[in-house]
Amino acid sequence: MKDISEFKRHAHEMVEWIASYFEEIENYPVKSKVKPGEIYQALPDQMPEKGENLSRMMEDFDNILMKGITHWQSPKFFAYFPANSSLPSLLAEMMTAAIGAQCMKWETSPAAAELEEKVMDWLKDAVGLPGYFQGTIQDSASTSTLVSMLTAREKYTNFLINEQGFKNQGPFRIYCSEETHSSIEKGVKIAGFGKENLVKVEVDDHYRLHTGKLEEAIERDKQKGMVPLCIIATLGTTGSTAIDPLSEIAQIKEKYGLWLHVDAAYAGSALILPEYQWMIKGVEEADTFVFNPHKWLFTNFDCSAYFVKDKQALVNTFQLVPEYLKTRSDEQANNYSDWTIPLGRRFRALKLWFVLRYYGMEGLQEKLRQHIAMAGEMKQWIEEHDDFEMLAPATMNVLCFRFNPGNIDSEEKLNELNEQLLHEINQTGEIYMTHTKLSGQYTLRLVIAQTDVEKEHVEKAWEVILSKAEEIFGQEI
Numbered sequence: 001m002k003d004i005s006e007f008k009r010h011a012h013e014m015v016e017w018i019a020s021y022f023e024e025i026e027n028y029p030v031k032s033k034v035k036p037g038e039i040y041q042a043l044p045d046q047m048p049e050k051g052e053n054l055s056r057m058m059e060d061f062d063n064i065l066m067k068g069i070t071h072w073q074s075p076k077f078f079a080y081f082p083a084n085s086s087l088p089s090l091l092a093e094m095m096t097a098a099i100g101a102q103c104m105k106w107e108t109s110p111a112a113a114e115l116e117e118k119v120m121d122w123l124k125d126a127v128g129l130p131g132y133f134q135g136t137i138q139d140s141a142s143t144s145t146l147v148s149m150l151t152a153r154e155k156y157t158n159f160l161i162n163e164q165g166f167k168n169q170g171p172f173r174i175y176c177s178e179e180t181h182s183s184i185e186k187g188v189k190i191a192g193f194g195k196e197n198l199v200k201v202e203v204d205d206h207y208r209l210h211t212g213k214l215e216e217a218i219e220r221d222k223q224k225g226m227v228p229l230c231i232i233a234t235l236g237t238t239g240s241t242a243i244d245p246l247s248e249i250a251q252i253k254e255k256y257g258l259w260l261h262v263d264a265a266y267a268g269s270a271l272i273l274p275e276y277q278w279m280i281k282g283v284e285e286a287d288t289f290v291f292n293p294h295k296w297l298f299t300n301f302d303c304s305a306y307f308v309k310d311k312q313a314l315v316n317t318f319q320l321v322p323e324y325l326k327t328r329s330d331e332q333a334n335n336y337s338d339w340t341i342p343l344g345r346r347f348r349a350l351k352l353w354f355v356l357r358y359y360g361m362e363g364l365q366e367k368l369r370q371h372i373a374m375a376g377e378m379k380q381w382i383e384e385h386d387d388f389e390m391l392a393p394a395t396m397n398v399l400c401f402r403f404n405p406g407n408i409d410s411e412e413k414l415n416e417l418n419e420q421l422l423h424e425i426n427q428t429g430e431i432y433m434t435h436t437k438l439s440g441q442y443t444l445r446l447v448i449a450q451t452d453v454e455k456e457h458v459e460k461a462w463e464v465i466l467s468k469a470e471e472i473f474g475q476e477i
Contacts (some may be wrong), residue, residue, distance in 0.1 A: 030428025035199035039068040075453040085300035088358035092351035103345040106333035127271035133307040141265035142183035144290035144306040150261035154317040161298035172229040177209035179237040207242035230259040236267025239436040240392035247282035262289040269296035294415040
């Protein structure tokens, strides 16, 4: 931009575009309908020789790129887990981009470091974690879990693996349930433990980690000369939001002297509701805990709240201070680049601060309870319909179900039917859902958690599901 006046003109135009987008978002197909390669082929093969004006860029954005956008902020988005935003979060992100602060150390932006410390204290109290936990903002729960496993590795070996590698160490064993997020397996590989040392423990009838099977696995590994190191408990599995029995897992952790990481990436937000505090009974035995405000607490990606019991073990695992990064404040403040893998850090605390202040505890609780109530009503519709069935308990606001008209004699055909149904539903552009498999059953999975979702959107979703099921089945249901 040549001058500030030109920037102001374009900035106002951009704000108008953003406002119009949110006003019109329900008119877009929720899931993009483009084919692979379509956007790529529509773009020029070479970058321009001379600069172009912003108006031309926006024309191409509207005419080319918007066709390839899946609208995660649409209230008709019921897929995956949400990547929620909100207007206060969006405004804060604009300010973050404008400031462009590099927040690796206290010295490089004191406000960023101290605001992060404060909002993490707010969150810790809000979700009911013990006061001795300390928090930092990571980019994702995947990174947080990897950081936890690396810290467990180093603390167990007195930080020798960082110095010497895996000399005469292990083999270390990591335990999780069969329903644990795939990032655990990726983290095990990155941390050097090896995929074969990840022990996926059976689940019970509610898809929770089976603690009896967990203890059997630990005993079996000890007898083989392996080294049990870490248990990862999940509060809100990706497939069905099953809640692992944390209290029982904590007892096993204490019995065998293991590290315990709690992955509450999605469901952790529900801990702001007193009625969901039962999920963290036993959390005082956890070494680390993570949940994502960028999923169900209306703070745009990326913002993962990671809490640790032993700050020094974390810092000792990652701290590396070359001469150019040494400052006089190093012993007086938190340098959050020492708490994670990257050196560079964005000013993520600002958008979280905006959200927490804008909604307040009461406003956040009200929204979450509305989502849970809408899910409860839709669960009732499913259970009362002869041709649909629930396939997992509805812990909060995730519904796992399938179409089962009763005249299909094999699970394979039933799976094919539901896969076809999901495809037909998403092709309408009216709503967007995804699937999972539970006990080998193809499961329709609907998440009622988008920031601005209302009952009318849930009713529309049920209408679309029924309509497409009738088309496929060939008769009224």
